[in-house]
Amino acid sequence: MGKTRTVNEIADPLMVAEVWMKEGRNVAIATVVETWGSAPRPVGSHLVIDVDGNFQGSVSGGCVEGTVVFEAGDVIASGKPRMMAFGVTDETAWQVGLSCGGRIKVYVEPLG
Template sequence: MNDPLTIAEEWMKEGRDVAIATVVETWGSAPRPVGSHLVIDSDGNFEGSVSGGCVEGAVVAEASEVIAEGKPRMIEFGVADETAWQVGLSCGGRIRVYVERLG
């Protein structure tokens, strides 16, 4: 089963650097509920989802920086964002995603 948290633990055991992204808040129509996870390793491999495909690319990019720096960050995506045309939620919702390094 591709359960993101189980995969994160396996990756950690394999010695890979891992980041965990979690949806902590949603407004309006959001494709994935609060609590959903995306796990990312330092090579950009990922499992799970925080938006059903809309913003995963951006989260993966942020995750590599979080892995390097070790400091968690909060990222917000949505139509209100000026980058909405590049990276946004086509459904019109907004989400906040917390990205942190494992360990």
């Protein structure tokens, strides 16, 4: 028989989302849907967030995760998805650390 892995041992954010949902947690998933220029993570990268602000995965290698996690709380509460855009020409990009010259769009949606 195989050993049951803990969430900390699971690398795939989608599998973490499944585990968290089975535990009864309210969850959102953020997905990189578009990149331009020098983007830290490719299209299709995921970050899963629960209502308490726990998260697993990455949409930017650490640059915008804090902002995405914060906004995910609103997405979970409202049940309404949100498109977020970050780019070097955007003042927000400098505030969150995305100064690499690229631009990313992240779609955040509630699960369950």
